[in-house]
Amino acid sequence: MSINTLTRRTFLATTAAGLILPYASAGSRAQGSEPRRGGRLRVGLNGGSARDSLDAKGALTEADIARQNNLYDMLLHLSPDYVIEPGLAETVEPSEDASEWTIHLRSGVEFHNGKSLTARDVAHTFAYITDPAAPGAAASRFTELDRDAIEVVDDLTLRLRFKQPFAVLRDLLADSGTAAVRVVPEDYDPAAPVGTGPFVYDSFEPGVRSLYRANRNYWREGQPYVDELELINFTDDAGRVNALLSGQIDALAGLPANQARLIDAHPQFKLINSETGAWNPFTMRVDEGPFADVRVRTAMKLLVNRQQMVDQVLAGYGAVANDLFARYDPGYASHLPQREVDIEQARFLLREAGAEGLTAEIVTSPVSIGLVPSAEALVGQAALAGVNLSVRQVEPSTFFSNHFLSSPLSQTYWGGRNYLIQIADSMLPTAPYNETHWSNERWLAIVTEAYATGDDALRAEMVTEAQEIEYELGGYINWGFYNKLDAVSSRVEGIVPDRTGISLTSYAFRRAWLSS
Amino acid sequence: MTRSILIRILTALLVLWLVSLLIFTATQVLPGDAAQAILGRDATPERLAALRRQLNLEQGLVQQYLGWLGGMLSLDPGNSLANGRPVVEMIGPRIFNSMVLVVLAACVAIPLSLLVGTVAAVRRDGVFDAGSSLATLVIAALPEFVLAMSLTLLLSTGLLNLLPATSVQTPILSAPSQLVLPVTTLALTISPYMIRMARASIIEVLNSDFIQHARLSGVSEQRVVLRYGIPNILAELVQVVALQLAYLAGGVVVVEYVFAFPGLGTALVDAVSSRDLPVIQAICLFIATFYIVVNLVADGVSALVNPRARARGA
Numbered sequence: 001m002s003i004n005t006l007t008r009r010t011f012l013a014t015t016a017a018g019l020i021l022p023y024a025s026a027g028s029r030a031q032g033s034e035p036r037r038g039g040r041l042r043v044g045l046n047g048g049s050a051r052d053s054l055d056a057k058g059a060l061t062e063a064d065i066a067r068q069n070n071l072y073d074m075l076l077h078l079s080p081d082y083v084i085e086p087g088l089a090e091t092v093e094p095s096e097d098a099s100e101w102t103i104h105l106r107s108g109v110e111f112h113n114g115k116s117l118t119a120r121d122v123a124h125t126f127a128y129i130t131d132p133a134a135p136g137a138a139a140s141r142f143t144e145l146d147r148d149a150i151e152v153v154d155d156l157t158l159r160l161r162f163k164q165p166f167a168v169l170r171d172l173l174a175d176s177g178t179a180a181v182r183v184v185p186e187d188y189d190p191a192a193p194v195g196t197g198p199f200v201y202d203s204f205e206p207g208v209r210s211l212y213r214a215n216r217n218y219w220r221e222g223q224p225y226v227d228e229l230e231l232i233n234f235t236d237d238a239g240r241v242n243a244l245l246s247g248q249i250d251a252l253a254g255l256p257a258n259q260a261r262l263i264d265a266h267p268q269f270k271l272i273n274s275e276t277g278a279w280n281p282f283t284m285r286v287d288e289g290p291f292a293d294v295r296v297r298t299a300m301k302l303l304v305n306r307q308q309m310v311d312q313v314l315a316g317y318g319a320v321a322n323d324l325f326a327r328y329d330p331g332y333a334s335h336l337p338q339r340e341v342d343i344e345q346a347r348f349l350l351r352e353a354g355a356e357g358l359t360a361e362i363v364t365s366p367v368s369i370g371l372v373p374s375a376e377a378l379v380g381q382a383a384l385a386g387v388n389l390s391v392r393q394v395e396p397s398t399f400f401s402n403h404f405l406s407s408p409l410s411q412t413y414w415g416g417r418n419y420l421i422q423i424a425d426s427m428l429p430t431a432p433y434n435e436t437h438w439s440n441e442r443w444l445a446i447v448t449e450a451y452a453t454g455d456d457a458l459r460a461e462m463v464t465e466a467q468e469i470e471y472e473l474g475g476y477i478n479w480g481f482y483n484k485l486d487a488v489s490s491r492v493e494g495i496v497p498d499r500t501g502i503s504l505t506s507y508a509f510r511r512a513w514l515s516s
Numbered sequence: 517m518t519r520s521i522l523i524r525i526l527t528a529l530l531v532l533w534l535v536s537l538l539i540f541t542a543t544q545v546l547p548g549d550a551a552q553a554i555l556g557r558d559a560t561p562e563r564l565a566a567l568r569r570q571l572n573l574e575q576g577l578v579q580q581y582l583g584w585l586g587g588m589l590s591l592d593p594g595n596s597l598a599n600g601r602p603v604v605e606m607i608g609p610r611i612f613n614s615m616v617l618v619v620l621a622a623c624v625a626i627p628l629s630l631l632v633g634t635v636a637a638v639r640r641d642g643v644f645d646a647g648s649s650l651a652t653l654v655i656a657a658l659p660e661f662v663l664a665m666s667l668t669l670l671l672s673t674g675l676l677n678l679l680p681a682t683s684v685q686t687p688i689l690s691a692p693s694q695l696v697l698p699v700t701t702l703a704l705t706i707s708p709y710m711i712r713m714a715r716a717s718i719i720e721v722l723n724s725d726f727i728q729h730a731r732l733s734g735v736s737e738q739r740v741v742l743r744y745g746i747p748n749i750l751a752e753l754v755q756v757v758a759l760q761l762a763y764l765a766g767g768v769v770v771v772e773y774v775f776a777f778p779g780l781g782t783a784l785v786d787a788v789s790s791r792d793l794p795v796i797q798a799i800c801l802f803i804a805t806f807y808i809v810v811n812l813v814a815d816g817v818s819a820l821v822n823p824r825a826r827a828r829g830a
Contacts, residue, residue, distance in 0.1 A: 044684075049786045050598035050606065050795070051554050060558055134570070135562050178558060206599050207786055208686060208778045232684045235786075238665070239776040242681035245673035249684075367557075397789055400556050401548030432560040 035494065039514040040228040043504070044240040046254035048233025052206040055190035056182040057129050057136030065178060066231055066253065066507040067210055072182035072195035075103060075122070076174035080498040080505055082277075082328045082416075084174045088117065088183055088196065098167040098454040105156040109219045111185045112200045119158040123150045124186045126160070137179040140432045141172055141424060165452030167459055168420045176506050177415055198224040198510035207233055218510070225494070225513035244269065244487055250514070251488040251495065253503035257315035257369075263487045272486040273317065277327040277416020278501030280368050281478040282378065282409065283435035289408035290358055294473055299349040302342045303385040304378065306479045312377055313370040317483040324467050325478055326419040328499060330456065331463025336471050346385040359388040360409045365399035368413035369482055375411060405435055415501040416481065419463045420450060436475025443469045491515045528808045535804045536588070536797055540581050543793055549573050550597040553791040571597050584794060594794040598787070603798045607783055611802060613688050614772070614779035618764045620695065621702035626757055629707050630746070633714025638741060640719060648715075652708035660767065664701045664774040672697065683777040698775045702768065706760040713756045717749035751818040758814030765806045 045063040052064060059068050075089035091104045109117040129136035130147055144162045151159040160169070173181055185194055193201050198220070199212035212229040232249060234240035237256050243249045255263060255271070264271040284291035284300060291297050306320040321327070322338050350356050364375040372393055379389045394403060403410060412435050414422065425431055427438045428447070443466055450462035470476075486503050488495050494511040495504055505511060551567040552559050568574055575583070587594045593603040636645040655663070668674075672681040683698060685691035721727060722745055730740050769781030776782070780799055787795035 049790060050596055050783070050792060051790055053599070060554070060556060132562070134566050135560075137558050137563075139562065140560050205686065205778075206601075207782075209684065234682070234684075234776050235782070236773060236776060239682050239774065242668055242673050243684060243776070246677060246679070246681035248680050248682060395789070396556065397553040397791060398547045400559060401552040404557065433557065 035222070035225045035513040036515055037225050037513070038227050040230055041226040041251070041492070041509060041512055041514065042230045042232060042249045043509070044232050044234050044243050044249040044252040046237075046240065046252075046503070047235060049207045049235070052204075052233070053190075054193045054201070054204055054210070056125075056184045056188070056193070056195070057131075057134070057138075057190070059137060059178040059180065059182075061178070062253065062503065063231075063233060065176065065180070065502060066504075067204075068180070068182055069176055069197070069502075069507040070199040070212060070229060070231075070509055071193055071197045071201060072184065073109075073197050074173060074176060074180055074182060075105075076170060077176065078174045078500050078506070080496050080500075082499040084170055087174075088122075089173070092170050092173060094167065094169070094454045096454060097452055098165040098169075099162050099452075101160045101162075101166070101169050102153070103158045103160065105158070106219065107156055109196050110217055111196050112194045112215060113185070115185055117183070117185075117196055118155045119152045121185050122158050122183055123152050124188070125181065125183050126150055128184060128188065129181065138172075138181055141179055141421070143430065165454075167451050167453055168418075168424070171418045171421045175417060175421065176500065176502060177417070198508075199229050202228075209233060220510060224510040226509070229509050241487075244489065247489075250492050251486070251504060251512075253486055253507070254369075255485040255487045257317050257485060259487075260315065260317060260485050268490050270488050270490055270492070272488060272495055272497055272504065274484040274486070274497035274499065274501075275319065275481075276484050276499055276501035277325070277481055278369075278414065278484065279321060279325050279416065279478050279481055280370055280374065280411065280413040281323075281325075281476045282362070282374075283412050284475040284477065285408045285435075285437045286473070286475040287437040287439070290355060290360055291408055291475065293353045293355065295349040295353040296355050296358065297473075297475060299346040299353070299355075299385065300382075300387075301339055301477050302346040302349070303382050303387065304339075304477055304479050305341045305381050306339075308381070309374055309377055309479045313374045314480065314482050317485055318480045319483075321478045321480050322471070323474065323476055323478045324471060325414065325476070326417065326422055326463075326467075327481060328416060329418040329460070329463055331419060331460035331467070333464045333467035333471065335464075336468065341381075343385050350385070350387070357386050357388065359390075361390050361392050361407075363392050363394065363399070363403040363407040363410045365394050365396050365403075367396050367399060371411045371413065374479070405433065410435065416499065419467070420447065420459075423447060423466075438475055440469060440473060524812060528805075528812070531808065532801055532804055536585070536801060537581075539797055539800050540584075540793070543788075543791065543796060544577060546788075546791060548791060550791040550793065553789065554598060573597075580793075584797065588797075593798040596787075596792055596795050598790045598792045598795070603794050607780065607795065607798055607802070609687075610778060610780045610783045610799075613777065614765075614768055614781065616688060617695070617698055617702060617768060617771075617777070617779060618761065620699045621706065621764060622757070622761060624699060625703040625707045625710060625760070628703070629710035630714050630753070632707075633711045634718055634741060634746065636711070636715045637718035637722065637745075638737075645715075648711065652711050655704050656708035660701060660705050660770045661774050663704055664697070664771055667697050667701055668774075681775075683775045686778055688778065694775075698771050698777055701771050701774075702764060705767065705771075706764060710753070710756055710760060714749065714753065717752050718745050721745050721748045747821070750821045754814050754817045754821065758810050762807045762810050765803050765810075 045066050047061050047063045054067055056072055059065050074087045076084050077087045079085050088106055089103050090106050093102050129138045130142050144164050144166055146161045146163055149161040153159055198215050198218050200215050202211040202213050204210040209232045214224045214227050240252050241259055244252050260271055263269045284297050301323055310318045310320055324333060326332055362375045364371050366372050375391045382389045426433050446462050446466045450459050453459040484501055484503055491514050493513050493515050498505045500506050550571055551564055551573055555563055595602055596606050632648050636648045639645055668681050672679045679696050680694040683694040685694055727740060727744055730744055772779040772781035784799045
């Protein structure tokens with residue numbers, strides 16, 4: 001976990017890992033017996049609308065991720081304990097300065113239509129998702145990719161060239177979020193989606209459900225175990241839980257924390273409690289408004305009662321954070337002292353900054369776990385330091401079109417990805433979602449060097465250094481990492497806790513089987 | 517007669533046109549457009565521009581509205597902005613599903629209300645009357661979602677495990693048991709008004725002179741109620757039923773949401789959050805048309821069952 005001496009943080013992490021163990025061993029005990037084949041696995045997804053998409057370029061929500069993770073494969077993937085493992089690629093190797101990468105593909109993999117996977121398909125995939133006329137979610141991450149210089153070396157080897165050193169390619173290729181690189185064939189047509197994934201497309205009603213058949217020609221030996229996979233959309237938490245309780249579905253993604261103890265105690269259901277690096281912080285704009293003064297930002301960080309947030313907002317299913325993110329990154333700055341509530345110091349800093357009795361509005365929207373409740377909790381906590389906060393809740397579309405990225409004090413939500421790919425989304429000058437309007441030259445010099453450093457240990461040190469700067473000056477108030485809670489019926493085996501923050505073992509239903 | 521029907525149809529078309537104008541204006545007041553709503557947080561400037569181009573959102577407002585109106589006049593409501601599918605193909609099955617709910621709820625609620633109302637009227641001030649009066653008051657006071665959740669808890673997830681808690685199986689008729697809870701909820705929602713109305717009307721009729729005359733002539737009480745009582749309240753009943761049906765077309769939204777039912781209501785909520793104008797317009801116009809048609813039909817039926825109105829119409 002950490003090369004440093006035992007700190008409170010590593011201690012917490014170790015204990016948390018201990019908490020996961022009982023579940024992990026429950027999973028392995030079941031895995032000890034031969035997985036049973038057959039049956040239809042019915043899964044209730046969180047959310048769904050007419051916007052739902054199977055297009056490998058267009059995942060927008062977790063429900064999209066769930067469908068796409070089963071239709072398509074990625075070049076690399078993350079194991080449940082957050083280790084990068086080979087996927088369709090056997091190796092992904094950088095040149096010395098990490099500006100040129102060679103991808104070697106697994107042989108003998110076939111698409112659902114029987115066509116063999118070749119480097120040309122992967123070349124097409126990169127061209128497809130970065131198409132300037134219709135860019136996909138991943139396009140903003142691959143702006144440095146030289147699209148015209150993608151080279152097919154031989155049937156199974158591909159070379160990518162980047163305009164700048166790009167040491168994070170492996171992290172990006174293993175990320176199964178909305179901006180994942182999902183491999184599609186050269187003649188890909190999103191209307192009849194073909195991939196190499198464990199399940200084959202059967203039918204799809206946007207916002208309602210989709211059905212898949214097992215890919216009996218799947219390259220992972222023995223998988224998938226179930227014959228059919230049905231993914232059903234639920235926009236309402238209560239509806240999803242009710243469907244599980246009444247036996248209409250076998251598993252659900254995203255269990256509200258207040259239902260977790262009920263499910264855990266119930267003999268017919270299993271709680272999948274995943275410790276993750278996912279974080280839903282407050283964002284303070286560092287460039288203008290009241291939070292441009294670093295003393296005000298530090299005061300805000302000191303008035304947050306983090307444990308109370310975890311207990312109230314997450315019903316205890318989470319861990320206190322130290323304003324930093326990317327907790328599973330090898331370079332995570334775990335040596336920095338944990339910020340605790342210090343009302344005296346907060347008042348002092350506010351007085352220093354001439355911001356006593358500061359008044360501000362938190363703009364929030366129920367777009368992810370605990371946003372609105374944590375905003376409400378912060379109002380009470382800030383009042384203790386004489387800060388007058390108020391909550392302004394708006395509906396999601398309004399939030400993203402009018403407030404996100406512009407309000408001085410707001411909120412955001414992120415999965416637990418490694419540092420350098422997270423900042424490419426939210427902190428670099430080129431980041432599309434720089435909520436805090438962060439810009440710092442010293443920090444930028446360090447991370448720019450990190451992007452050009454192929455050596456893993458060296459790069460990790462640079463990440464630590466960048467986080468030290470951010471710890472002092474950053475605009476995020478990250479009070480906690482939330483656990484992802486899911487529930488399955490007791491007859492579902494093979495679903496284990498997963499650190500990525502994506503539900504139901506990153507929706508890898510190839511692992512799942514029905515015990516009866 | 518033909519002239520008055522023609523006038524009513526023309527008025528209806530005018531109303532529909534005004535509704536479409538109103539909805540268009542209302543959606544323009546909502547912040548953000550379809551491209552923004554679809555991409556959500558992923559709305560990078562590049563993706564936003566590309567999607568706006570693709571959805572023709574760069575046209576002026578008037579042009580967008582006229583384009584849509586032109587399509588409507590040739591009976592083509594266009595394509596959904598959210599996924600590019602034809603609106604008809606998207607909401608056709610939803611209309612069917614919602615209509616199944618509404619019709620089933622009406623088929624349960626109307627005979628039930630008439631029966632309960634009549635019995636309560638005949639046994640006025642008895643135990644049944646007091647009980648049904650209390651029950652209808654309580655049920656009428658409960659919002660639909662409370663009723664829906666209580667039924668779910670009672671029959672599906674809590675006390676008993678008899679029925680599916682949600683209606684996620686499609687096509688919906690493939691698993692009829694999933695319709696029981698939503699239909700019951702809707703039937704219970706509209707019944708109290710009809711029961712109270714039926715009871716009051718029958719009491720009024722039973723107290724009238726011609727019923728007294730019938731009784732004095734030795735007609736049995738049962739025959740009095742069935743032969744003279746109920747037929748005389750039909751005109752009024754049809755109006756109340758029409759009102760409740762019209763209410764259902766809109767009120768079904770909440771119930772559909774609770775049961776994750778793939779109907780018009782959930783589609784409308786979804787379309788609004790996607791700023792999917794063609795779908796919003798089509799659904800609202802359908803509901804408005806339903807209102808108008810149900811009222812027209814009710815007027816017609818009232819006239820048919822009411823000798824006086826029949827005479828006036830002729």
